[in-house]
Amino acid sequence: MIRAHVLICGGTGCTSSGSKTLQEAFNKSLEKFGLTEEIxxxxxxxxxxxxxxxxxxxxxxxxFYSRVTAEDVDVIVExxxxxxxxxxxxxxxxxxxxxxxxxxxxxxxxxxxxxxKSQKRIVLRNCGVIDPDNIEEYIAMDGYxxxxxxxxxxxxxxxxxxxxxxxxxxxxxxxxxxGRKWALCAPNKADQKYVVCNADEGDPGAFMDxxxxxxxxxxxIEAMTICGYAVGATxxxxxxxxxxxxxxxxxQKAIDDAKAYGLLGKNIFESGFDFDLEIKLGAGxxxxxxxxxxMTSIEGNRGEPRPxxxxxxxxxxxxxxxVENNVETFANIPQIILNGAEWFSSMGTERSKGTKVFALGGxxxxxxxxxxxxxxxxxxxxxxxGGGCPGGKKFKAAQTGGPSGGCIPxxxxxxxxxxxxxxxxxxxxxxxxxxVMDEDNCMVDMAKFFLEFTVDESCGKCTPCRVGTKRxxxxxxxxxxxxxxxxxxxxxxxxxxxxxxxxxxxxxxxAPNPVLATLKFFRDEYIAHVxxxxxxxxVCKSLLSFVIDKDKCIGCxxxxxxxxxxxxxxxxxxxxxxxxxxxxxxxxxxxxxxxCVAGCKFNAISKx
Amino acid sequence: xxxxxxxxxxxxxMKNKIVLREGSGDVRVVVGMATCGIAAGxxxxxxxxxxxxxxxGLTDKVTVSQTGCVGYCQLEPIVEIHEAGKEKVTYIHMTxxxxxxxxxxxxxxxxxxxDYTVTDAN
Numbered sequence: 266m267i268r269a270h271v272l273i274c275g276g277t278g279c280t281s282s283g284s285k286t287l288q289e290a291f292n293k294s295l296e297k298f299g300l301t302e303e304i305x306x307x308x309x310x311x312x313x314x315x316x317x318x319x320x321x322x323x324x325x326x327x328x329f330y331s332r333v334t335a336e337d338v339d340v341i342v343e344x345x346x347x348x349x350x351x352x353x354x355x356x357x358x359x360x361x362x363x364x365x366x367x368x369x370x371x372x373x374x375x376x377x378x379x380x381x382k383s384q385k386r387i388v389l390r391n392c393g394v395i396d397p398d399n400i401e402e403y404i405a406m407d408g409y410x411x412x413x414x415x416x417x418x419x420x421x422x423x424x425x426x427x428x429x430x431x432x433x434x435x436x437x438x439x440x441x442x443x444g445r446k447w448a449l450c451a452p453n454k455a456d457q458k459y460v461v462c463n464a465d466e467g468d469p470g471a472f473m474d475x476x477x478x479x480x481x482x483x484x485x486i487e488a489m490t491i492c493g494y495a496v497g498a499t500x501x502x503x504x505x506x507x508x509x510x511x512x513x514x515x516x517q518k519a520i521d522d523a524k525a526y527g528l529l530g531k532n533i534f535e536s537g538f539d540f541d542l543e544i545k546l547g548a549g550x551x552x553x554x555x556x557x558x559x560m561t562s563i564e565g566n567r568g569e570p571r572p573x574x575x576x577x578x579x580x581x582x583x584x585x586x587x588v589e590n591n592v593e594t595f596a597n598i599p600q601i602i603l604n605g606a607e608w609f610s611s612m613g614t615e616r617s618k619g620t621k622v623f624a625l626g627g628x629x630x631x632x633x634x635x636x637x638x639x640x641x642x643x644x645x646x647x648x649x650x651g652g653g654c655p656g657g658k659k660f661k662a663a664q665t666g667g668p669s670g671g672c673i674p675x676x677x678x679x680x681x682x683x684x685x686x687x688x689x690x691x692x693x694x695x696x697x698x699x700x701v702m703d704e705d706n707c708m709v710d711m712a713k714f715f716l717e718f719t720v721d722e723s724c725g726k727c728t729p730c731r732v733g734t735k736r737x738x739x740x741x742x743x744x745x746x747x748x749x750x751x752x753x754x755x756x757x758x759x760x761x762x763x764x765x766x767x768x769x770x771x772x773x774x775x776a777p778n779p780v781l782a783t784l785k786f787f788r789d790e791y792i793a794h795v796x797x798x799x800x801x802x803x804v805c806k807s808l809l810s811f812v813i814d815k816d817k818c819i820g821c822x823x824x825x826x827x828x829x830x831x832x833x834x835x836x837x838x839x840x841x842x843x844x845x846x847x848x849x850x851x852x853x854x855x856x857x858x859x860x861c862v863a864g865c866k867f868n869a870i871s872k873x
Numbered sequence: 874x875x876x877x878x879x880x881x882x883x884x885x886x887m888k889n890k891i892v893l894r895e896g897s898g899d900v901r902v903v904v905g906m907a908t909c910g911i912a913a914g915x916x917x918x919x920x921x922x923x924x925x926x927x928x929x930g931l932t933d934k935v936t937v938s939q940t941g942c943v944g945y946c947q948l949e950p951i952v953e954i955h956e957a958g959k960e961k962v963t964y965i966h967m968t969x970x971x972x973x974x975x976x977x978x979x980x981x982x983x984x985x986x987x988d989y990t991v992t993d994a995n
Contacts, residue, residue, distance in 0.1 A: 266927035268919075268937045270893050303923060324894045325936040348906045349939025394894055404880060405887035413877045527874040535875055 267305045269346060272322040274393065276311035276479050277472070277511055278633075279318035283334070284308075287319050290338040298342050310480015312393035314380060316632035317357060322393070329357040329378075379652070380631055383645050385612065385620050388596040389636045392480030397515050400522040403483040409528055411599035412487050415494055416536040424495040425451060428598065430606035432618035437463055437554070437591030438666060438695045439771070440617075440684040446588060450496045450578040453586040458498035460489050461582060461589040463559055464505035464512070467551040468667025469718060470626040471698030474592035476634050477622075478505065478512035481596070482519035486542060488598035490529065493540045496588050500541055504559050507546040517544060551668075551722035555770045556589045558724065569726045570770035591696065593622055613639030617683035627664075627700040628654045639683045643673060646682065647701055658703035662786070666695025668715040668722075669775035671782025672708070691782050693775070707804035708787040709794055713741045715779040723772065730773030733764040737780060745805040749795040758784060803872045806857040810873050811850050813861075817869035820845025824861035824870060830854050833861060889932045900935045900980065902926070904967075905951040907942035913949035914968065921972035922952070929981055948991065954979065963991045 271291060273284050288306060295301045312320050317331035321341070328351050330341065337355055344350045357378070386392075395402040403409070415424055429444025450458065462485060466474040478485065489501045505513055520542050523529040531539045545563050552558045553568040560582045562568035581587025597619060601609045610618045617639040623646065626632055630652030637646060643663060647653065654660050662672040665682075671692035673680060680686055684694050702711060716738045725731045740757050743749045761777035761784075768774045784791060793799050800808040813824070815838055825833040825848055832854035839846050850861070850870075862870045874880060904910070904919045922937050943951055948965040952972070955961050962985055964975060971989055978984045 266923045266932075267890070267893070268923045270891075272894070303920070326938055347939075348908075348911070348941060349904075350907075350941045395891065401883055401887045402891055404883045405891050407884070409874070409880055410884075413874075413880050417877060533874060534877070 266303065268303045270305050270307055270324045271346070272307045272309050272324065272393065274310070274312050274318060274320045275308035275397075275511070276315070276318075276392075276476055277509070278311065278315035279320055280511060282318040282332075284319035286335050287321070287333060287338065290335040291342070294338050294342040295346075297339075298347055300342065300346055304346055307396045308398070309395065310392040310397050311389075311476040311634055313384075313389070313634040313636075314357070314631060315634065316630065320357075326351075330355040331357040380633075380635075380650055383641065383650055384636050385638045386636050387600050387620050388477060388593055388622055389480070389634065390600070391484065392476060392634075395481070397480055397482055398518055400483060400519065400526060400528075403481070407603060408483055408599075409487055411602035412490055412528065413534055415491050415602060416534040416538055421451060421495045421497065424491060424602070427602060427606045428495070431601045431609040432606075432613075432616075433594065433597055433601060433609065434617065434684060435591060436593035436597075436621065436696070438669065438693060440694060443590060443594055446578065446590070447492065447496050449576070450498075450586050450588045453579055455585050457500065457583075457585050458493075458496060459582040459585055459587040460492045460496070460498045460501040461556075461560065461563070461587055462489055462501065462503040462592060462595055463554065463556065463589055464503055464509075464592045465547045465554040465559055466506065466509075466592075466696060467549075467554045467722070468669070468696050468698045469715075470624060470700045471667060471696050472624045473622040473634065473697045475509050475512050476624075477592050477596050478509070478516050482512075482516045483523065484599055485516070485592055485595045486519055486523050486529065488595035489542060490533070490540045491598055491602065492588055492590070492595070494538050496586075498586075498588065499539050500543075502543055502545050502563055502582070504545045504547055504553070504563060506549055508549055513544065513546065520544070550724070551718070552724040552770070552772050555772055558770065559589070560587065567724075569724050570772070572769060593697070614681065614683045614685075616685055621682070621694065621697060623697045623699045625651050625699050625701065628658065628660075628703040628706070629701040630655050637682075640681045642679050642681055644678045646699065647678070651701065654701065654703040658705065661702045661704050661706055662708065664700040664702065664711070664715075664779070665698070666693040666775075666778070667698045667700075668718045669693060669771065669778055670695045671778045672702070672711070672786060674786040691778070691785055693778070705802055705804070707745075707800050707802040708783040708790050709741065709745055709800075710802075710804045712779045712783045713738065713745060716741060716776070719772065719776040723776070727767075727769040727773060729764045729767040730769070730776060733760060733768075734773070734776050736760060737764070737777065741780070744791065744794050745800070746807045747794065747798045747805075749791075751792070751795055753795065754784070754788075754791050809857050810852050811855055811857065811859075811861060812871055812873055813848055813850055814869045814871065815847040815849070816840045817867055818847035819843050819867055819869075820847055821867075822848065823864045823866070824848060827860040827864040829858065829860065830856055832856075889930075892933050893936065899957050900931075901955040902935060902937045902980075903940045903953045903955065904937065905941070905943055905949055905953075906939035909942055909946035910949045910951065913946075915950035917969040918950045918952065918967045918972050921969035922976065925973050925976035926980065929976055931976075931980055935980055951991075964989045965991045 321330040321333045425447050433443040434440040547553050550568050553562045555570050558568045558570040577587040622636045662674045664672045720734045723730045764777050832851045836849050950967040952964040952967050
């Protein structure tokens with residue numbers, strides 16, 4: 266019999282930090298110590314703390330090991346699994362400087378640690394707990410019970426009412442009420458209707474949907490089937506990016522298993538309801554995350570958006586009534602059905618109910634995945650859960666909504682995060698990527714980064730987006746090159762508003778947001794670039810110059826050796842107290858690579 | 874899937890297998906598995922507990938874990954039973970045979986097997 270479970274994260278993050286080799290090492294080691302009969306290895310989805318991967322959790326005591334390597338495995342097996350002694354040096358610490366989390370030593374639950382304490386896991390409840398490849402583990406966690414309840418006890422109208430009453434809004438970014446979306450589709454008569462799951466997660470830095478599909482694929486299948494019953498659709502598509510190989514293979518296995526167990530297919534729960542599901546791989550075009558472009562792509566055409574109306578609820582995929590929801594939206598559905606609308610709407614704020622999953626990235630200690638109730642402040646997310654900026658740097662801003670969103674400056678860190686508060690700030694919830702920036706980030710450069718992305722990803726169908734974003738980028742280039750004028754800033758703003766008002770789809774309508782938001786909160790940085798010709802954060806290369814302090818320089822010559830373009834030469838000045846002559850940088854040759862600064866042990870070189 | 878009952882059957886069957894991950898149950902059986910414990914024969918004791926608890930269908934409320942040296946090496950194998958709201962019970966000089974008896978009488982029947990517990994005389 267099994268007396269302990271060893272859970273190893275098999276999400277993309279931990280897989281890339283080596284969790285596969287770890288699994289093999291554990292299997293070997295368990296064999297070596299003769300423990301294969303009593304210790305079970307489980308590969309799970311994402312635990313959330315991707316920065317500390319690969320992660321291993323041992324149950325029943327719940328010990329949380331981070332950054333485990335194959336060399337550590339024998340130690341864990343012999344000390345912990347055989348002798349019952351926790352391997353202290355590998356136990357997760359709240360931050361790099363903290364002592365081992367006290368609770369850990371006392372075997373108190375992981376949920377008491379700072380990273381998890383303020384979280385509320387509904388969507389991610391099974392991620393990192395069950396084996397996503399094992400349908401029976403999902404069933405053990407109440408899986409498919411919601412579907413059973415819907416098909417045996419509820420009418421389609423009941424289902425739509427519960428979803429509407431819950432206040433659930435689309436988690437893909439727009440925040441359209443899910444219940445209303447279903448209610449708009451349900452009455453439309455057609456020989457075929459469709460349910461589509463949007464798993465074309467394209468925002469830089471966002472990986473919520475991928476993690477859900479990797480960690481709990483069955484909940485999406487269950488929810489889509491429920492949706493099909495509610496709106497009268499019998500066929501579903503999951504549109505997922507081909508760049509997510511682990512998510513795709515787990516989802517495919519989940520679909521196959523669900524079919525084998527009769528949870529997909531004909532006459533589910535003998536209710537007479539049929540539902541079938543298929544994966545459609547996307548080729549990675551950002552615009553395909555837009556619902557009409559996504560459907561055009563499923564139809565086999567080039568992924569380009571089409572004008573609305575007609576809305577997908579009336580004329581969607583293959584011209585039939587279609588409901589399209591995001592992965593995270595679907596992942597909420599089974600829990601809402603099981604626990605009721607009231608349970609769900611008791612969480613969150615007035616107009617944003619439930620929780621939201623965020624992918625934390627950028628200048629933050631705990632890069633990873635967190636789920637918090639709507640209305641938690643940005644401060645809690647970044648400083649408490651995320652552990653703040655590394656190296657004690659000052660938090661400057663957080664970008665939400667990726668290239669479609671905007672930034673929230675440090676002065677507004679007490680903003681309660683929900684749909685409406687973010688829109689009021691000129692940002693958007695977006696799909697949930699949260700990129701943290703510290704004092705070393707230049708906001709003009711940041712806006713440029715996102716615009717480069719949208720210029721690349723614009724499908725080219727409408728002119729405001731295709732040409733407009735390109736012109737915007739040129740203006741930004743001009744500013745970061747130190748050639749901008751104050752008029753350029755005005756022109757930038759005017760063009761942004763024009764693109765927003767005239768683009769065909771969400772991509773173009775939101776593409777100027779990063780520029781507008783940085784103009785709103787960090788106009789002084791733009792002005793510093795065009796008037797003072799300086800980049801305050803020291804990022805924009807054209808505006809930088811590197812200078813050697815001749816009195817600090819001891820004349821070791823390391824910088825000259827490091828310089829790839831021979832721009833550094835010896836002078837004949839010997840500083841008082843030094844034996845060798847100092848060096849100087851020829852700014853006309855300097856390419857501003859920073860190799861000299863990195864090599865100087867005496868802090869004699871500075872960026873100006 | 875034909876019926877809710879069928880789904881429930883799978884759930885019941887699996888629940889036992891993953892209940893470990895919900896953290897420790899109400900009752901914890903802790904076996905001393907330091908070098909002293911292992912040398913005195915703690916391994917078969919641990920195995921016996923794990924096996925019997927499973928056979929008795931107690932996996933949802935009893936978890937078995939190990940601990941290091943308690944410091945009283947000559948009394949090993951030592952087994953402690955922790956139960957919420959009750960005083961800890963310490964069994965000493967355990968064997969697989971005694972372990973089966975403890976599962977039967979103590980964990981199932983709620984009766985401490987005082988023949989094997991530690992006393993002042995030890």
